[in-house]
Amino acid sequence: MTAKATGGTVETDVLVIGSGGAGLYAAIEAARNGQQVMVLTKGVLGKNGATLTSGADFNLDGHSIRRLFGFTADPRDAPEILFEDTINVGEWINNQKLVETLVDDAPQRVKELVDWGTRMEGLAMPARPGCRYPHGVKTTGLEISNVLAKKVKQLGQQVTVRDNIMATDLLTSNGRVVGAVGLDFAHGDFVAIKAKAVVIATGGGQEIFPIHTYPKEMSGDGQAMGYRAGAELLDMESMQFITMTFLHPYPPTSARFLILFMSNGGWLLNKHGQRFMSKWDPQNMEDARRSLVAVAVNKEILEGRGWKGDRGGYVALSMRHLPEDIIDYLSGDWYIRRCLFSKRDFDHLKKDSIEAFIAPHSFQGGLRVDENGSTTLAGLFAAGEVTGGLHGADRLAGNAVSQCFVQGSRAGRSAARFAAKNRSAEVNKSQLESLREKVFAPLERKDGVSPLEMRRRLQKLASEKLINVRSGESLEKAVGEIEEMKKSLPRLAARSKNPRYNREWVAALEAENSLVVAEMIARSALMRTESRGNHYRYDFPATDNQNWLKNIILRRVDTKMRLFTAAPPGPLHFARVTPPER
């Protein structure tokens, strides 16, 4: 059976939204389970999403690494070690069932990727912060994206991919998700797809911040669509920040990772020449957990111990204490080369320090899913970075790429089973019509608020108030400002009325989603009155295991965002290990 059109609405068995690692894996798995699949993607198959740009080292335990690839992984590294490292770095608020499936399934998924043609380069060395041994196997995001795209094409008519479509909302009927609608921005057309099951795999929402490490298309659409349809999300206050640089004195092209410089002996210094990491983690110093380093860097900047630059505050990363040949050696590292550092940069590093600041990296909170990818709504499944619960308060480096394959595969299988058991439900005509009107409104409106201006305003707010170092007072203000900005949504208008590739039109549709995601972050961060992982509260600087070994869950109730907490045996599931303090 192929996808078919029914009165302007196309029909399929399983609809997958997003074509990164998680989405494509879900599509392949649903097709392997006998279902007709359609994939909607905001970009072009194989050429979009964070997966394409990722490192990409991905984690599996050392035993499996040796067994599958013959790489000389540390013999002490075992599945249990990867499991515990993930929970420790996540500061005990991970859903242990999700972690368990990651550790158990990752070897199988990686083996499959290799069978499909993925070339592995070796172990990701040295061990990333928080890993007792190097768990990562490395390849490239481009390699993975090419292999998955090729596999999807090999499935022929069983998987239809529709490029340049922004899904805008889910279709629901009697509490079940029955499809989705969106904008085909290449042609300016409204699209409606009726499906027996839907998998959301739309990645993060980094575009609410002005500078970040992700592709621009990440505007939090999946989180917002799920929320509007009534699904639960969790731990939205938890997102990863990472120490980055623009090279001084050269003009910036993009923010670049500094992780490898720090784990190879680089020093972070404030303007008084102090290695401030000694206050936070005297043993690991700059090689401490990424969340801790990011909080420390930002506190130095915010408290005036950094420098002020044209692009904001910064501290210094120096390698001048190291012999020059170490710096030369590092210039040959595959990861550093991939971050676009040039010979000129390394010559500069021998004489001078470089600017270090923090930027948002991956999302850790998101749609609440169980280990099979089911959300809290019937017919809706989710996988990858759009979901929450696996990483807890901080993500172990290398776990996100593994997550895409493991969760993508499980969600695809679950969606296929659901589709096989359930007939397609009727689409509500008035819902369809109002969602169509919503899509066209910013194009048809004569004049009003500029969507790009709205985005800039939100990005300014997020960079000041939603970054990792927070306070109750500034979070309250953020919530107030977001409420104010929401009033402008019905007045958003694209100035250009060209229906094809209209950037402002798409930005207008993204604006609502980004505002919802910003509100989720602000309200959840306000509720978590403690500091944990990437979430640091000036007014509650300590980690409070007595009261806060909990997830923060949110959902839409009567158009309002409602938050509540859940402790074990809720989504936390201390199934295998219990926190040492308990």
Ligand SMILES: Cc1cc2nc3c(=O)[nH]c(=O)nc-3n(C[C@H](O)[C@H](O)[C@H](O)COP(=O)(O)OP(=O)(O)OC[C@H]3O[C@@H](n4cnc5c(N)ncnc54)[C@H](O)[C@@H]3O)c2cc1C
């Ligand atoms: C520079 C960089 C380096 C990284 N390095 C590593 C690493 O080494 N190891 C690691 O584990 N993790 C790494 N990560 C994180 C990891 O890459 C991501 O978490 C992971 O790839 C996310 O995959 P995903 O499939 O969930 O989302 P993505 O790959 O981001 O895909 C999301 C998809 O959804 C589509 N989409 C979004 N909104 C819509 C919409 N409304 N309608 C239709 N389609 C939509 C997008 O176009 C895209 O196709 C890195 C991330 C970055 C940015």
